[in-house]
Amino acid sequence: MTQVKMTVNGKTASGDVEGRTLLASFLREDLGLTGTHIGCDTSQCGACVVHVNGEAVKACTMLAIEADGADVKTIESVANADGSLNVIQQAFQDHHGLQCGFCTPGMVMSATALLKDNPKPTEHEVREYLDGNICRCTGYHNIIKAIMAASGQDVSALAAE
Numbered sequence: 001m002t003q004v005k006m007t008v009n010g011k012t013a014s015g016d017v018e019g020r021t022l023l024a025s026f027l028r029e030d031l032g033l034t035g036t037h038i039g040c041d042t043s044q045c046g047a048c049v050v051h052v053n054g055e056a057v058k059a060c061t062m063l064a065i066e067a068d069g070a071d072v073k074t075i076e077s078v079a080n081a082d083g084s085l086n087v088i089q090q091a092f093q094d095h096h097g098l099q100c101g102f103c104t105p106g107m108v109m110s111a112t113a114l115l116k117d118n119p120k121p122t123e124h125e126v127r128e129y130l131d132g133n134i135c136r137c138t139g140y141h142n143i144i145k146a147i148m149a150a151s152g153q154d155v156s157a158l159a160a161e
Contacts, residue, residue: 043061
């Protein structure tokens with residue numbers, strides 16, 4: 001067992017982990033942050049996206065010991081300080097960018113990273129960025145609309161698929 005210590009959602013967190021413990025498992029099982037979903041165990045689906053030191057990463061591809069000393073943000077950190085939905089979460093709600101909700105945390109975390117780096121992405125750029133996130137319910141159209149709306153763009157011209 002190895003002790004890891006990191007800042008998770010602004011708070012110091014630590015625990016003893018086996019060398020093979022994935023960051024996603026540490027967050028869910030040791031810290032109780034179950035918003036980070038594990039969907040595929042192969043890094044294909046993106047349901048486990050978190051931010052590590054400001055970068056979007058799939059938490060199923062990173063060992064907990066690799067995050068030792070890091071600043072980690074999960075979906076639980078995204079809402080506004082008063083508990084209300086942030087602009088991206090609200091856009092997902094307003095534009096029906098979720099159905100079952102399983103992929104939503106990863107999609108929101110990916111969208112947050114995209115809009116940080118590219119505040120006004122084109123539809124094509126959003127689609128390319130989400131290439132590593134799978135949604136089995138929505139067909140992506142409303143997710144793309146939601147992300148573009150969160151960026152402040154008019155989405156009325158987006159063609160329905």
